[in-house]
Structures are given as C-alpha cells and as structure tokens.
Amino acid sequence: MDKSLLPNIYEFISKTYPFSQLSELEKDATATKIQITYHSPGDVLEDETLAGAGLFMVRAGVVETRYKNDGSLRGRFSVGDTFGFTQMDKEGKSDYKAVFLENTLLYLLPRTVLHYLIEKNKAVGDYFDSKEWVRLSSSHNYADEISEEEKQSSTFKSIDSVCNHDLAIVTPSTSIVDTAIKLGEHNADMAVVIEYDELKGVVTKSDITLKAVAKSMDINSPINEIMTRNIMTIDANQSVYDALEMMVMYDIKNIPVMKNNKVFGTVSTTSLLQNSQLQTVYLCQELQTAKDVNKIISLSKQKKEIFETLVTTNVKPHTIQKVMSHIADNFAQAFVRIAEDQLGRAPVDYAFVAAGSQARSEVQFLSDQDNCIITKTELTDEQREYFVKLAKFVTENLDKCGYPLCDGNFMASNPRWVASLDTWKSYYTKWISDTDQDAILSSSVFLDMRCLYGHTLLVKQLRMHLIETAKNNSRFMATLMNISSAVSPPVGTFRQFVLTKDGDNKPYLNIKKQAINLIIEMARLYGICAQTDTTDTYERLKAAVKADLLKEEDYKELSEAYTFLNSVRFNHQLKSMKNGEKLSNNIVPNDLSQFERNHLRDAFQIIAKHQKGALFRFSGGRGVL
Amino acid sequence: MEILKLFDRIEKYRKQCKKFLSSSRCTEEIRPFYERELPSSDSFIDQCKFTSIDFETTGVDPTDNYILSIGGIGLVKNSIDFNTSFHYFVNNSKYIKKDSAVINQITPEQLINGKDPVVAVIELLDKISGGLVLVHCKYIEMNFIKKTLGLEEKDPLPFIVFDTMSIEKNLRRNEPNPDVRLVSIREKRGFPAYEAHNALVDSLATAEVFLAQLKDLFGNKRATVGPVAERS
Numbered sequence: 001m002d003k004s005l006l007p008n009i010y011e012f013i014s015k016t017y018p019f020s021q022l023s024e025l026e027k028d029a030t031a032t033k034i035q036i037t038y039h040s041p042g043d044v045l046e047d048e049t050l051a052g053a054g055l056f057m058v059r060a061g062v063v064e065t066r067y068k069n070d071g072s073l074r075g076r077f078s079v080g081d082t083f084g085f086t087q088m089d090k091e092g093k094s095d096y097k098a099v100f101l102e103n104t105l106l107y108l109l110p111r112t113v114l115h116y117l118i119e120k121n122k123a124v125g126d127y128f129d130s131k132e133w134v135r136l137s138s139s140h141n142y143a144d145e146i147s148e149e150e151k152q153s154s155t156f157k158s159i160d161s162v163c164n165h166d167l168a169i170v171t172p173s174t175s176i177v178d179t180a181i182k183l184g185e186h187n188a189d190m191a192v193v194i195e196y197d198e199l200k201g202v203v204t205k206s207d208i209t210l211k212a213v214a215k216s217m218d219i220n221s222p223i224n225e226i227m228t229r230n231i232m233t234i235d236a237n238q239s240v241y242d243a244l245e246m247m248v249m250y251d252i253k254n255i256p257v258m259k260n261n262k263v264f265g266t267v268s269t270t271s272l273l274q275n276s277q278l279q280t281v282y283l284c285q286e287l288q289t290a291k292d293v294n295k296i297i298s299l300s301k302q303k304k305e306i307f308e309t310l311v312t313t314n315v316k317p318h319t320i321q322k323v324m325s326h327i328a329d330n331f332a333q334a335f336v337r338i339a340e341d342q343l344g345r346a347p348v349d350y351a352f353v354a355a356g357s358q359a360r361s362e363v364q365f366l367s368d369q370d371n372c373i374i375t376k377t378e379l380t381d382e383q384r385e386y387f388v389k390l391a392k393f394v395t396e397n398l399d400k401c402g403y404p405l406c407d408g409n410f411m412a413s414n415p416r417w418v419a420s421l422d423t424w425k426s427y428y429t430k431w432i433s434d435t436d437q438d439a440i441l442s443s444s445v446f447l448d449m450r451c452l453y454g455h456t457l458l459v460k461q462l463r464m465h466l467i468e469t470a471k472n473n474s475r476f477m478a479t480l481m482n483i484s485s486a487v488s489p490p491v492g493t494f495r496q497f498v499l500t501k502d503g504d505n506k507p508y509l510n511i512k513k514q515a516i517n518l519i520i521e522m523a524r525l526y527g528i529c530a531q532t533d534t535t536d537t538y539e540r541l542k543a544a545v546k547a548d549l550l551k552e553e554d555y556k557e558l559s560e561a562y563t564f565l566n567s568v569r570f571n572h573q574l575k576s577m578k579n580g581e582k583l584s585n586n587i588v589p590n591d592l593s594q595f596e597r598n599h600l601r602d603a604f605q606i607i608a609k610h611q612k613g614a615l616f617r618f619s620g621g622r623g624v625l
Numbered sequence: 626m627e628i629l630k631l632f633d634r635i636e637k638y639r640k641q642c643k644k645f646l647s648s649s650r651c652t653e654e655i656r657p658f659y660e661r662e663l664p665s666s667d668s669f670i671d672q673c674k675f676t677s678i679d680f681e682t683t684g685v686d687p688t689d690n691y692i693l694s695i696g697g698i699g700l701v702k703n704s705i706d707f708n709t710s711f712h713y714f715v716n717n718s719k720y721i722k723k724d725s726a727v728i729n730q731i732t733p734e735q736l737i738n739g740k741d742p743v744v745a746v747i748e749l750l751d752k753i754s755g756g757l758v759l760v761h762c763k764y765i766e767m768n769f770i771k772k773t774l775g776l777e778e779k780d781p782l783p784f785i786v787f788d789t790m791s792i793e794k795n796l797r798r799n800e801p802n803p804d805v806r807l808v809s810i811r812e813k814r815g816f817p818a819y820e821a822h823n824a825l826v827d828s829l830a831t832a833e834v835f836l837a838q839l840k841d842l843f844g845n846k847r848a849t850v851g852p853v854a855e856r857s
Binding site for chain 1: 708
C-alpha cells in the first residue's frame, strides 16, 4: 500500500517505540494489519478478548489494567501507550483485565504480525521479550559493555585499539643499566620483565630512579632486585573503560595488556590521552599530593565536568558511581591527611569511615556526606577533642567541595558518631534489638560502612559484628524490610502524572525514594543474610545468589532495573545541569520519553515483585509493625 | 411479523432491488450484484459484509463532476480491519478541471494511470454489493455510482447504506444546528485529526466515527441493521 494514503497511521507508528525502529517495508506490513476498535467507559477486555490477541495501542481515550487475582492496579494507558503483549501468547484466561475509563479508540496489532516483526527486527524482539529484564537490558548500550558484534567492529574501543606494542622487554637477569637503555630506545615508561614467555614483573622509570639510583645501588645488579612483582594486568578484549577504572582505583599509570596469557602490549595514561576520561586519573593524583586546602577546593569544580563526560559518553551507571565515589574518597582522604598534618598524629588508632551512599560506592552528583570515626580504644576527653577538630575540618571542607553537610547530622563532626569500636558495637546491638525510630534512621545510614583512611581492620571488625548479630535477629531484618516496603514503587506514568499503586496521580517521580532506594534496601538485607562484607549493591545481590537466597534470574531483574533507574536519573541530572537548573531526584513525567516511560513501568514491576518476595523471606509475609 | 414487514424500510428496499432485476437498466454487468441476498432489518451487523467507502470527486453535483478516486475499508465484527483496505484512482482525466485536482492533491498522471470509471465502479460493486455500505453523506457516493452506471436517481443500489452524517444528526436531534462535518464529529469525540485527505483515509475516518455511534445507539447490546438504517 502507498504510505501516502495513510499518513496518520504511519506517523503514529513512526512515533511509537519500538515501531519507530522498523524499516519502511516493515512499517508497511504493520500499518496494513492494524485492526481498530472502539470502546466506551466500563467496557472490559479480558480472557478471550485479551489473551492471544496482540498488542493494543491507545489512539485516543484512556484504559487501565488490573490484576485479576487481587484487583490491584497494574497500569493506566493513554494516547500512544501500549499494552497486551504479555498476554499475547496466552490462551483463554488472561492475567489481568483492561477496563476502559473513557471513550477509547484502540488499535490492535494482531499477534501473528507482532510475531513476524519480533522475528525480523531485533529492536522489536528485545522490546517485546516476555522477561522484564531482557526488555530493560535492551534499553541500553553502554560504552563499557562489549557485545560480540561490537568486538568485531572497528569502531569499538577495546584496549587492543589503544595499546602500545613497541615494548621494552627484558629478562629478570638483565642489568639495571641495560634496562634503562632499553627504556630509552623504546621511549617507554615501563619495561616488562619476561622469562620463558611468562610475565615476571614490571619496572618503571621511577623504579630505576627511586629504588636504584637514589639508593646508590650497583647499576649492574639484575633488574629483578627492583622490579615490581604481582602486578595487575588487563586482557586485550577488555574495554578502554576497564583500563581507566583500574588506573583510577589503583593509582597506576601503566598496565601490561595480556592476550592468551602472554604479554601483548601495554596501556598507559598517555595512550589514553585522547580520551577525556583521563581527567579523573589526574584529578585523583593531584588530590593525593595536594597540601593546600584552597587548591583542593578549586579542584572540586572538575567533579561536574567529569560527571558530564561520563554520562555523555554513555558509560554504564555502575562505573559512573564508582568513579564519582573514588573522587569523593580522594577529597575526604586529602582533608584527613592535611588535618593530621596540622593537628599532629592521632592519639589513638582510628578509621575515618564513609557511610551511606559513599560506603556503597554509589556517590552521584547530589550525594551529601555521611561519615563517622571508629577509634580502637575508648577516648579520653582530651583525645576526643583531637577527633572533634579533625572531623570539623574535614566535613566543613568537604561541604565547600560540593559534598553538602548531612541534614540528619550523620557525620563525624557529630560527637555521637566518633566512638570506639566497642561503643559502635553497642550501638549496633541496641539498634538491632530495639528497633525504634532513631535506630531505624541511624542504621539506614550506618549499616553501610567503608574505610576511607586509617585502620581498615576496625571497620571490618565492626561489620562482622553487625552481620553476626543482625542475621540471627529475624525481628530486626523483618522490621527493616517492612519499613522499606512501606514505600511502593509507582505503577507507571499516566499522561503528565506518576500513577501510584492506589490510583493516585502525583506530579513527579522521586526516582531515588520511590525506586532506587527500594532496591538498595533489599540488597542490603540480602547482603547481611548472605554474610557478605561487600557494600556494593550489585555485589550484595550476587552474593545472595551464591547463598541461594535469590535465583540468577532475580539478580538479572534487580540489577537491570537498578542500572536502568540510575541511567534515567543521571541523564535527567545531566539535562538539568546543561539547562542551568537545580539538580534533583524528582522527575516530571513530561520530561520522560515514551521509551523511558515504558521501561520505567518494567523496572517498577520488578521492584514490586521482589518487595513481595523479600517481605515473605524476611518477615514471613506478615507485618510486625 | 409478516404484516410489520410491510412497513419495514429495508424489506421495501430488498423488494425494490428484486424488482429492479426486470428493469431495462439492469445490464448483464450489474445483474449479479442485484441477485445477491441483502441483510434484513433484524440481521446482526457483525454478521454482515460491511464496507466503509469514500469517493474523491471534482465537485458534489454528478451531472458536471467526476470521480477522482475510490477508497474503502472493511469492518469485521465491529472492528476495522486494515487488511481489507483498498484504494484506486479513476481515469476521468479528460474532464478534470485543473483547480479541483489541486484541491484533492491528485496529479493528472495519477489519474491517467487510473481505472476506467465504469470498470472502477463495477469492481467496487463486486466488493460491496449484498452487504452494508458506510458513507459520510450518502448522496455523493450513491449519485456518482448511479450516474457512472447510467442508472436513474430512483433506482436502488444493491447494498444497504449507513450514513454517519444522518446518524449523527439523529443522535444530536436536540441541538439546533449540529455541526455534522466529519472533521467536527471527530474533534467532538476526541479522535485524532486526519491532516491528509484521500478516499482511503476518509473511509477509515468515517468507519471510526461509526464505531463510536454504534456504541451510542446500542451500548453493549448486539447491534442490528434496522435501527441504524432507520437513521441513515
């Protein structure tokens, strides 16, 4: 059929994701197979009129779907929205029914046509996968994810494409002086030490300067006396971003690249120079040596640029959070270090600890600071005075760097949160046995801890204490889960509103409170239950799979939902940033694309489903409040 | 019941069609269409062959105007089925006034490649006769068909006409001067506007309006032919 004859149908299809991805021929096939029906308020589609039908598209009017088992609201749909595909391959009974709220003009794309399109077109196929997490995973194509297809394509930046093959290769018995000559010949910063095809270690220019020359070593000694053993390597198939992450996390400038367990080349900060991501590496290096407070504060402006680059270059949200957290860590560490310089050595061993989102390495642009101090022994008044000064210095300066002071005063500058290991243990014991308002608030922040500076072991001991005490206290776990599930994710969006479970329309979505936090809270409980020490949300969920608390499929669902929600959040923050607006976690539905709306619905459904599951596991399905 | 049928408009029309078989104007070409059984007033609409059609013409009066194109789409079980849609141009190029072609955005080339008018109308009758036919403002399509086939105005056509314009007037009989143009009806019912106009789009637009009218007339009861024909 000549498409000029049906411009409206074509236009509608072209605007409705994923049909917008169809070829002209496929659009033809689609447009000519549509069936149109009309329904008035109170009309119902269910069972044989819904199951096995196909995909319904609302052309005008409003329809809502409700689950048949408990009558709860499943979604509400207006112009441009679609429903029905989960029922498409059912026969007879449908899981939900569609009730029309207004006079509605409905387009139906019959299942046979949809099946044909799913078969022919990958975008349509993924979009209509029966599993929510597959649909969600089809929503992104992050720069740091490599698919098999992309590996083949020349445009994808694997390390392969940036790594340097002009290597300075020496053996363990090569002398220091010959190694230096080799480095000069290859104009390299690092030589690889290889014996029988096996990588034994690496030597950098600064190793030769600092370990040999500065210590008046015999320059004819074998290089293995100063080389670094147990080195980090990276596989040639990994992405540039992996290399970057490694450089940022471990503060290294050169990494040997391996292929089939053999040295293939090296990748260095210089070889990544074209990549603006490098800014992070340099920022952190500067922070690690900075001595001037004002200088550090001026460096904090770069945070914004880095965040913008990460979001714009489509790096996956998990990496963005890790990088932003690492930067936050470096700022805090710099201030603690300077405070120690100014105040003198600490009177007792201690750990300066990140709590909340920073502890989970989930810092984003809006994160405020949550931190505390754990000391090895009880403090005298005089000793306490030292830590109060230190904490005040650190928290106030972090505030100047764009890490706002915490509203709830969950900071090391609050005397309550500077305490000995034993006191901290007693805090936990109290919170766990006595779940009042204060306990719930405090534990929501301090259940996640990560050492930023000082004695890591103190934090580890405290966390082990928590896990031991909490996992045996089912009431504590039940309370936390009940509180978390008191917030339900929205059902979806409807016109310019966010539709809640009770059918209320809210003007905006708080993507943090109404969605992201719900996953974090579940993951935390699963983490405790699985007795894992990690604070990372993904890792906690993985640990829960290992401990048989969750299925692999559950992990995929929750992690895809979590990833998608964060990417929506970051993209909207980036947009606000570019428009010079105030950043927030509130998203107005009008700012969401149809694409985001549909996927958010999936993410919400995943959360709601797992809340039910977690509620059952942790509180036996009944409320204890 | 038999007595009632004497006053039944559809029954009368069916008889008219049968009678027309003996008319001299009933050529061999169109005879088979009149031999087809027509629905009766208590037939269920969802069991009838049912087509929405629209003509693009150079003007409203068939005496000095011509058909430019014919479009149509089927209604199957109260649902509009794109699979059944059709559209073709009619070769009336020798009569076409330049300005009317501009209005309809049909180029002379399209018309020259179109079907011969009589062939086009016969083909259309083959698709729609013996069933229900939906139009918006029935006089245009009816009169152009009759003129093309050399029929007189009083002659019946071998299908039962539903007219969305008359139905709308009837539904809004309490309003003084209801605006019953297709565009206005659609707007009033919150239907998306169709920016482009051609015979197929308009037949579709008409069919969508009819589905809504059917709800107004019958609610959730199964619709029969009689009450709709009464209002058409």
